Every structure is written in structure tokens, then in C-alpha cells.
Amino acid sequence: MRPAGGTDVRRVVGLALPALVVLAAEPLYVLVDTAVVGHLGALPLASMAIGGTVLAQVSGQLNFLAYGTTARAARRYGAGDRAGAVREGANATVLALAIGAVIVALVELLAWPVAAVIGGTGSPALAGAVEWMRIAILGAPGILLSLAGNGWMRGIQRTREPTAYVVIGFGLCAVLLPVLVYGLGWGLAGSAVANVIAQWVTGGLFLRALLREGGRLRGDRAVMRGQLSTGRDLVIRTLALQGSFILAAALCSRLGPEVLGAHQIGLQLYMLTALALDAVAIAAQSLVGEALGREDAAAARRTAALCARVGFAAGAGLALVLLAVRPWAPRLFTSDAAVLAQAEVMWWWLAGMQVVSGVLFALDGVLMGANDVAVLRTITIVAHALVFAPISVVAYLAGWGIGGIWLGLAAALVVRLALGGRRVRGDRWMSARVA
Template identity: 25%
Template sequence: MAEQDFTSSENPRCILFKDARSTLKLDELGVEIATIALPAAMALTADPIASLIDTAFIGQIGPVELAAVGVSIALFNQISRIAIFPLVSVTTSFVAEEDAMRGKAGRLDFEEDDLSSQDSEKKMLIPQKGLGKQMPSLESQESLEIDEVAKGKKQIASAPSALIIGGILGILQAVFLITAARPLLNFMGVRYGSDMSTPAEHYLKLRSLGAPAVLLSLAMQGVFRGLKDTKTPLYATVSGDLANIILDPIFIFVLKLGVRGAATAHVISQYLIALILFWRLQGQVDLFSPSLEYMQFGRFIKNGFQLLTRVIAVTFCVTLAASLAARLGSIEMAAFQVCLQVWLASSLMADGLAVAGQAILASAFARKDYNRAAATAARVLQLGLVLGLCLTVMLGFGLHFGARIFTQDADVLRLIGVGIPFVALTQPINSLAFVFDGVNFGASDFAYSAYSMVMVAIASITALFFLSSAYGFVGIWVALTVYMSFRAFAGFWRIGTATGPWEFLRS
């Protein structure tokens, strides 16, 4: 089916409603989005679901342990995101661009052999200003294609680059969290000598041993996403999380290790995931003999730094919310932990659409196929809104009945009930915010994503301090709702104003 011409003079702000009747249609674009998004969403939600199961097991020990582990998980996850998010996002875009340009160059070889064709091919491999591309020369490309034939593996420079950077960042994160556990927990509101102090510190230090595996796994997932293969990460993640679920009750209750057992089970599962992904990736991509000249460290550092600014802003908002909840007391923190884990696990389902949008858009922009880019952006945003509405209905009813899975404490359950409307009703906003992220990353619009998020963070942090001091637990959730609304608006603004890489929507 031919895609509609989106590069017309119509208002770019209407892109969310473009061809809305085809939102759920399984045409060529719909099938490609579903093929990438469904396995990606399942893989992305598998780990939060495993954390929810961890939370359910630990909740049976007691509310103090539940609150302590909640603080440690929030701290570990948010610090991990500082390294993970830029690494995975940049890797996905770079790998998709390289793979698309290589495929295009290969097809052109069979079209014409004259000099004009070769000149045209060279021009298409030259990066376009504004998109931040830095593709290899034609001569380097041809040399790498010869190596591919000889080795039977793809030569994609971003892959080994991502693994090297991921391994280094993982080791640094583990050292940092283990050595700075006490002051970090103190910042989160867990004072030394409090009931939560010891279990929180034990859990954080043990779980930090898995940081290298986490960073390597996510780097490899970024490579697979760029290759539009989200099934392999799904299989690996599910295998690791199943191991975690099996080991949790054994370590926590049978071996009587408590929160230490939960952390140990999680670390083992992360290294299992990393091993499975590495085994599958090295069979497809040459990871051991990359050309240093062709490596992409410069691109990673430049664009990764921009996204690092963004993710620090995002991280600080969510970490501050958890810290403010911990300062209210162990009951409030326990309830906040349950609500936050459900909120994140459900919202991350939209990240599957974001991954699909990013991979397809990166390929489309690399080929300068702007109709394809606009059609993809419209479709994934529409699907994100539909998904958010469905999640609202599911969580609005389901969490009322499922809260007792996590705890039997009456006070904690009462506060969970207060948080349920916020968790449920924010799902459409959250879904659009996540999908807008993927759309802008697919356009390599990393600078705008970074700077706009800094502005969002400043406003959201102000709201968090004011609303939490005035309204306590409820105020924190109101502030988080404001935060996600600002994120969604910032994502929409770039496309709606047809600026940056979306200028083609004006033509």
C-alpha cells in the first residue's frame, strides 16, 4: 500500500490525527511496527514485572524491608538510567542508520554502473547537516562489505563501540554504588541507624554487582533494536527473569537470606541475560576485529553527552519523588514503591512503540524517505494513545483487586488505594511522552530532547517540592502527573512547530 503524502502544506500539529482510521490497520507499516514493538514491549516490561515479583516476595517479609528495598531499587534504577538511556538510544539510532545505508548502497550497485550513478551513491553516503550523521566513505563501505562476505557477519562499527562503552560504564557504576551506598541512601532519606538503613544498604551493594551485566545487556539490546530484531532480546530477558523468579523464594525463604537473597537472585539473572545476548550477537555481527578508524566513539560521546544531560534531568525528577516519599515514613514509601513499580511497568509498554518508531524513523531519515518518516511518526503516536487508554481501564480496575499481592499491611494498602487513580489516569499521557521520545530519537534530534527536558525538569522539581510539602503523598503524585504532562508537550512541540529535522512537514 502506498503511503499517504505527508509532506504537504497541512498543519503539522495535525499529525496525531493523520489517517487516524488506519491506526489499527495491519498494512505494511502496521505489520512492521507490530513486529518490532510487540517483542520490544514484552522485553521492556519483563524486568519491571520481575521487580514487581521481587517486591511481592519482599513484601511478605515486612513493610520495613519492602520500603528499604523500594528505596534501593529506585536509587539503582535511576543511576543506571544515567548510563543506560543514552547508550541504548544512541546505539539503536546509529545501528539502524548504518544498516539502512548499507542496504541502500547494496541495492544501488545493481541499478547502474555509470559514473553518474557512482557519484549519486557517494552523495547519499555523505551526512546531511542537521541530522548529525557521520557515515563512512564509499571506499570504506565497499571494504567492509567484502569482509562481511568473507566472515559471514555484519560489519557494524556501532556494535563493538557500544559494548566497549557499556562494559566500562557498568564497572564504573558498580564501583560507585558500592563505595557510595551509605551517602546515597542518606540522600534518599534513609538515615543511618533507621530501621530501613541496614536492609537497604545490603540490597543496594549486592545488586550493584550486576551493574556490568545490566549495561552490557542494554548495549546489546540497542544493537538488536537497530537491526529491527526485538525477538532475541525478548527471549534473553524472559529467560533471565524466569531464573530470577525461581531463585527468589529459594534464596529469600529457603536459605533465609532475606533481602540479600532477592538481590543475589537478581544479579544472577542479569548475567544470564548478558551471556545469552552476547552468544546470539557475536553470531551475527563481527565484534572482535573492528577497524579503529571506522569505530564510532566520537559520535557516541557527542550525542551520548546530550542525552546524558537529558537523562540526568529525568532521573533527578523520579529519584527526588522517591526521596520525598521516603522522608514521609516507611508506610508512605512502601505504598509509593508499589505504585511506582506498577506505574513504570505499565508505562514502559509504550516504549515498545517508541523502539519501533525510532528504528523505522532512523532508517527512513537515513534514506531521506520523508513520507515514510511522517507516516511512521503519526502511526506510532496514534497507537500510543490507544495503548494508554487501554492501560487506564485495566489498571483502574485491576490494581484495586491486586494490591494485596504486594502487601497485607492495612495502612500501606490504604495509601496504595490513594495512588491508584494517578497510576491509572496518567497512562495516556505517559504513553504519548514515551513514544514522542522514540520519534525524536529516530530523527537524531538529541540536542532538542536534552535541552527541552532540562526545562521540564526545572518546572517539575519546583512542583515536587511545593506539592509534597503541602499535600504529602498525594502532592507527590500530582507533581509526577505534571511532570509527565510537560514531557509529552515538549515532545509534541518539535513536530507541531515543524522545526529541526521535521522542517520537511512545511514543504
């Protein structure tokens, strides 16, 4: 049976809000974990920071298991093939377990050299980092199961259960952390064990949902090829984005510690606001994929326009909030006068970028929902390699300071919006197929 057609603001928001809860859970958990471990002292906190960098790459680099699966499952669902949508989830789950097992083996084998590269060979935090990493990485398959589960369940617009699963995992971890770290006296290792338990419980809930839906853990070679092709493009896109952030941090560090400090504040706030805006993109993926599955090009175009308007409203709202709190918010992060002076310059760029990002992320979701990820990958590479990189390097050499670096970041967003908007205004994005 085909799902009912039609899209309105309530439907977009109804999909976006649960997605926002899921997106916000991970950074909130990291904050709680950091606070608990932070009271053990600076050395355990540094160890967790090194190990956590590795664990963060699991969800960061392999998020195609969620985003790619959403688009593919939504297309099947829109065509009335719910079983096919679930089959996409089953294949993504098989991939999650296989990739997770490989990651566990590699990190267990290479924990010391990986930690040394991140923290430096002489770091006193290395031993703790290796201990934490070798335990925490056992939860990697659970993380990937959650990504795959979120993907197919968003695709068939079952958004309440994923929210509940993630909240259960977060709540369990919040309880276990102080018990294991302080109550049982396990210290840093207790943090890692809490990670593993929470990730496997959450992943297990998604696995149970798949099996109850009739999914079979049996790989379909053709479907997997399509998923890996989509995954390849999304991973390359993610690398392009991360490369820009690394270059920005490197240039800011060479401009002085006060510039780097202000940049770090701005970057973390931008990542936080991006979570809210990305929720609209997830709604766009699901709804556009469904419309194209019904072969309703007009509905797909209306959905794209509506999601762009919702994204604009969300971005404008965040920009106004940032401008309203500008006089005092930076002082929540630092009392250093030099850093505050640099943050004041950066803040205007941070606020202005929200409006562009709101529309851009929505259109990114539209293209992902259409499985037009190869074009999305190319747009991202062009914007960040050919626009951000030259502008930021020129800004550094010309002495434009932090404003010049953030000018480059803003310019890359504008170029991505222009190219993505041009793509969506045409018709070719709607002809992308699910392999």
C-alpha cells in the same frame, strides 16, 4: 542490502510487543525477588531495598546504551550498512564493559557510605545492605551488556532473540532464588548471587549474538564520541525526570502520610503503565531510524504519525482500564481509609495522563530514532523545571493537596507533548545526523 520500506500497524506492534516483554521482565523479577526475600523478615527486606536502589541506578541512568544505540544502529541499518549497525553495538558493548568495571570498583569501595546515605547511618539494615550490594553489583557489567545488546538488535529489528535472552535470565533467576536463599540457606546473600548469575547469563547471550554477527570488541574512537554525546543528553534528561519525582514525593510527604501513601500507589502504577507505552516508543525509534537511514523523509513522517496514533490508542485503552477498576483497585494496595480517599483524587489524574503519555512517548521515540536527543533533553528540562516545579510548589503552598501535585505532573506531560509535537511537525528533526 537495504531493508524493505513501508510501515503499518502490524509492523509497529511486531516490534513493540517483544520490547514490552523485555521492559516488563525487570520489574517482574524485582517482584519475585522481593517476595522471596520478604519471607526472611523485615530486616533482610529493608537491606535489599537499600542495595536495590543502587543497582537500579545502573540500568536507569545508563539506559543510553540501549536507547541511544537503537537509534544509531537503526540509521546505519536503514542505509544498508548492517556491518555499521553491528559496529555501533560492538562499541556500545565495549563501553558497557568499561563502565561496568568502573561501577563495580566504585561500589565495592564506597558501599558503606552509599548505603548510609540511602538508609541512614543508624539503620539496622545497613550491614545486610552492604553485603547484598557488594555481591549484586558484580552483575553490573552483565546488566550493561544486556542494554547494549538490546540497543543494536532492536536497531536491526532482531527482536525475538532479545526477548528469549531476557526470558531465559528471568527464568533462571526465578529458579535460583528459592534454591539459594532457602535450599542452601544463603539467605540474603543468595538473592544477590542469583542476581549476578542471571545478569551475566543474559549479558553473555547478548555478547555471543554480537560475536556471531561479526562484531569485534574493539572501540572506534569516533563512534564512541558520538555514543557518549548521545548518552550525555539522555542521562541529563533522565535526571530531570527523576528530579521531578523526588520533588513530588518530598512535597507529598509534607502533606501527610496518607498523601504520600496515595502518591506512592499512583507513581508505581504510572511506572507500570509507562512500560507498556514505552514499547511503542522503542518501535518508533527503530522504524524512524531505519527510514532516515534510507533517506526516506516521507516514510519517517508517516511512521511518526502512525506511531503517535498507536500510542494514543494504547494510552486511551489504559485510561479506560484504570477508570473501570477505580472503584476497587486502590484497595489492593491499602485498607487505610485516609489513603483511599487521597487515592481517589489522584486516580483521575493517573487515568487522564495515560492518553497524553501514549502520544508523548511515541513522539519521544520518534525524536530518539532521529538522534534528535539534544532537543528532547531541552524539552524535558523546560517542562519539568519551568512547569512542574513551580506548579507543584504553588500547589503545596496553596493547600491544593495531592491533586495539585498531580496537576503539575500532568501539566509537564502536556508541555512536553506540545513542544515535541511542534518539533515533529517541522522538518529539522529529520536532519539530525549520526556522528
